[in-house]
Amino acid sequence: MNDQIRVLIADDNSIVRMGLEHLLSTVDFVQIIGSVENGALAVEVANAQKPDLCLLDVRMPVMNGIEAAHEISQVCKVLMLTHSEDAENVTAAMAGGASGYVIYDELETEYLQHTLRSVMAGAMIVSPSASSALLPQHSEQNSNRSLPSRPETTGNPTANDNFGLSKREVEVMGLVADGLSNRQIADAFFLSEKTVKNHINRIFSKMDVSSRAEAVSVWLKRT
Template identity: 40%
Template sequence: MRTRIRVAVADDNAVVRMGVRSLLATADDLEVVWEAGDGAAAVALARAKRPDVLLLDVRMPRQDGVSAAAELAAETAVLMLTYSDSPDVIAAALRAGVRGYLVHGHFSEDELLQAVRMVARGLGTFSAQAVAVLRDPAPSQERLAARFGLSVREAEVMALVAEGAANGDVARELFISEKTVKNHINRIFAKLGAQNRGHAVALWLGATAR
C-alpha cells in the first residue's frame, strides 16, 4: 500500500479546522494526524510528531503562523492556508521558507488536496491571488536575473517554474529539450541556494515582493 501523507492543521478557528480535516479525510492518500489552535502549540507538536505537511494559518494566538513557519520550514513542508492576502505577510511567509501559500476563497477543494500532495513532494504551490499580489508591480526578469546571478535563459526557466510549469511544459514553451531544462534547473538551484523546487519558487516569488 502507498504510504499516506501525514498532515497537520493549525488554525485558531475550530470550524475551519473541522472543514479542512473533513476534506482531507476524503482522500485515501492523506491523513490528518493532529490539530492545533495556536502557533506555539503548532511548533511544539510539529517538532514532536514531525508531520509531512503542516497547514498553517497566519493570525493565531500565542504565536503567529509566519514566525512558526520560520522555525519549522527546515523540518517539515509548510503550506500557509489563510484569509490574509497582505503583500507584506505573503513576502514574509516566503522568506520564512514556506512551500506554498493559499488564500481562502481562491482555490477549490481539489486544488487544496493537490496542493498538499505537491508540497509533500517538494513542489511549490501558490494561489493565483497570492502570485498576483507578489507581482504587482513585478521586477523585470533582467533585474531578478541580476539579483540571483542567473543568465537570461535561466531567468526565463525560473519564471515558468514559479508559475507551476512542469519540466515538459518549460521545454515546449522555450523550444528546448527536457534534459536542457533539468540542467538549467540544477544550475538555478545552486545559484539560489535552493534545496528543492518549492524552496526555489519561494525565493523567486519572495524577491518579487521586495
C-alpha cells in the same frame, strides 16, 4: 498506503479546523496527526510528531503562522492556508520557508489533493491573487519551475500593452497564444482547469473578444 501524507493543521478558528479535518478525512492518502489553535502549539506538535506537511493559518494568537513557518519548515513542508492576501504576509511566509501560500477562497475542493501532492513533490503552490505579491526572486523561481520550456515569441507582453491583464492573466494568455490547452496551462501553474477557465473568461472580457482564436489573433497583433 505507502505514500500517505501525515498532516498537521493549525488555525485559531475552530470551525475552519473542523472543516479541514472533515475534508482531509475523505482523502485516502492523508493522515491527520494533529489539529491545534496557535503557532506555538503547531511548533511543539511538529517537533514531537514530525509530520510530512503542516497547514498553517497566518493570523493566530501566541505565535502567528509566519513565525511558526520559520521553525516548522525545518521539520516538514509548510503550506500557508489562510484568508489573508496581505503582500507582506505572502512575502514573509515564503521567505520564512513556506512551500506555498493558498487563499481559502481559491482552494477548490477537487484541487486540494493535487495541491497537497504537489507541495510534497517540491512544487511551490501560490494562489493567483497571492502570486503577484511574491518577491521577484520567488516569482521567477516559480515561473521557471512551473512553465514548460518554450522559445520567446510575440506572445510575451510589453509593459504598456497588456490590455489591463493581471500578471497571472498575462502568463495564462501567453500560453494560450502558444497553443496550450486549458489542461496543459492548469498543469503548468498547478491550478485546476476551472480556475484556468475563470482566468480565460476574465481575459476575454478585458480584451473584448469572444473566442480563443480571436484572443490569440488580437494578442499577437499588438505592438
